[in-house]
Amino acid sequence: MIHYLAAARLRGARVTALCTRDPKKLAGDWRGIRGNFGPAGVRMDLGDLKRYADFKEMCADPDLDLIDICTPTHLHPEMARIALQAGKNVLVEKAIALTTQDADGMLRAAEKAGRLLMVAHVLPFFPEFAFVVETLRSGKYGRLLGGHFKRIIAQPDWSDDIADAGKTGGPAVDLHIHDTHFISLIAGVPRRVFSTGIAPDGRNVSYLTTQYLYDSTDGGPALTCSSGAAAKKGREFVHGFELYLERATLLFESGTQPLTVLTEDGKKKQPRLKGSTEATAAFTAELQAAVEGVRSGIVPDLLCAKLARDALALCQRECQSVLSGKILTAN
Numbered sequence: 001m002i003h004y005l006a007a008a009r010l011r012g013a014r015v016t017a018l019c020t021r022d023p024k025k026l027a028g029d030w031r032g033i034r035g036n037f038g039p040a041g042v043r044m045d046l047g048d049l050k051r052y053a054d055f056k057e058m059c060a061d062p063d064l065d066l067i068d069i070c071t072p073t074h075l076h077p078e079m080a081r082i083a084l085q086a087g088k089n090v091l092v093e094k095a096i097a098l099t100t101q102d103a104d105g106m107l108r109a110a111e112k113a114g115r116l117l118m119v120a121h122v123l124p125f126f127p128e129f130a131f132v133v134e135t136l137r138s139g140k141y142g143r144l145l146g147g148h149f150k151r152i153i154a155q156p157d158w159s160d161d162i163a164d165a166g167k168t169g170g171p172a173v174d175l176h177i178h179d180t181h182f183i184s185l186i187a188g189v190p191r192r193v194f195s196t197g198i199a200p201d202g203r204n205v206s207y208l209t210t211q212y213l214y215d216s217t218d219g220g221p222a223l224t225c226s227s228g229a230a231a232k233k234g235r236e237f238v239h240g241f242e243l244y245l246e247r248a249t250l251l252f253e254s255g256t257q258p259l260t261v262l263t264e265d266g267k268k269k270q271p272r273l274k275g276s277t278e279a280t281a282a283f284t285a286e287l288q289a290a291v292e293g294v295r296s297g298i299v300p301d302l303l304c305a306k307l308a309r310d311a312l313a314l315c316q317r318e319c320q321s322v323l324s325g326k327i328l329t330a331n
Contacts, residue, residue, distance in 0.1 A: 001030055002038045003070050003120075006283035013066070013291040017050035019058040026051045038279040055079060059086035066091060066294050068120075068287070072167040073174065077102040084113040091118045091290045095177045096308040098169050100316065103309040116299050118290050119308035121181045125282040125289070127273035128252045128259045129182060132243065133302075135250070136186050141263075142246025144187060146222035149179050150253075151239040155206075155229045165204040172197070172205035172322075173315045176227035178239075180318075181311035183212060185302070187221055189310050190214050190330050197228065197322040205319045206230070213327070 007015045020026055033041030052058035059067060059082055067083040069076060069092040077097050083090045090110070096119045097103040110117035123129050136144055153175060168174040183190075190212040197208030207228030214220055231238065240253030249262040261269050275281055289300045299305065310331065317328045 001033045001041055001044075002280055002283055003068055003287065004044075005039075006280040007068075007287055009280075009284045010288055010291060012295070013287075015049065017052060017058055017061060017064060018046065019052040019055050021053055023053070026053065056082055056086075059083045059088055064088060066290060068290075069093060072164075073098055073169060074167045077106055080106045080117065081109045084109045084115050084117065087113065087115065089116040089118075089290075089294050091120050091287070091303070093120045094122075094181070094308065095169060095173055095312050095315075096305060097312065098173070100309060100313050103305075103312055107305055107309065110305065116293055116297070117305045118293060118299055118303035119305050120286055120290075120303065121178065121308060121311070122282050122286045123178045123182050124185060124302045125275075125285040127275050127277060127282075130275070131259060131271060131273060132241070132250060133186060136245075141248035141261075143219070144221045145244045145246060146220060147241060147243035147250075148223070149183065149225040149227075149239075149241045151175060151179055151225070151227040152207075152231045152237075153229050154231045154233050154236040169315070170204040170206060171227070171229040172208055172319050173312070175229070176208070176225075176318070177311050177315050179225045179227050180314040181308060183223055183225065184307060184311055184314065187212075187214070187223060189314065190223075192327050193314065193318050193321055193330050194327040195318040195321040196325075197319075198230070199319075199322060203323075205322050208318055208322050210318050210321070212330075 004015060028044040028046045030041035030044050067088045067090050069079050069090065071079060073095050076092050080090050080092050097106060106117060124133055135141060192213040193210055194213065195208045195210040197205050199205045207230040209226040210224060212223045238254050240257065243250040247264050251257055252259040258270050259273065261271055275285060289303055293300050293303065313331045317330055321328045
């Protein structure tokens, strides 16, 4: 639903078709939809949208240029392959897949079809995180030395699919992959990881803290992250970071600490952020990047499927590190 609302603000593209197996949703009754943030579902006027109950039938529509796959993660590989083989460009929600083998198969399918495979990791499009990317790439405050990220939720109870680790990988994949993707984007994929955490059933990790181990001869950085479903209902979601650059510290925590830059001269400032902080704005920016990718024929680096695949591999190795108590290679 949030993708649909965000797409209403796109430039040079529009939603023309929708596919779901749920007849109520096809009829515009989205009142059962809930999520971590954004508006609750309502009755939607779907106007003259083409509506499909069969995904293959939709992918055969010659008028569609880009298929946006927003299904539970276990369905991503097959649906992406169907769309790619039908000659469509694909944007698929994170996580790219549940296994790196499936992710690699998706990459091969895109290469064989000669179409774009993009993965919707929305975090770099949020203004605070976009500021970090821009700041590091500009070199304004020097290189990244170290820091800590956090992303904590209360255990989801609003969707059977999202609560099923067999369909999503559990919080250590479905939630934490935001962090592994962003860390790899700004610092590169680490060489090794060491994680401690909680796996209530002995298999699926619900909460973890990870050290990302880069080659010390390259100067780091020294990065850690805590993520998972460990919060209580009083604060169902929080994310943020404290990052140490050569000439500044960047602070942010949703709901409590606005993005703040601390500089060497002792000054503290809250930079003016680009873009809106409204719930769907980051998704509009993400979808706009996908549209521009289709126009240019080049996958935007923020939507890179290979980076998404490597972020998945990181999550899996972190979970293995929790269960084994060992430092493991990252890929």
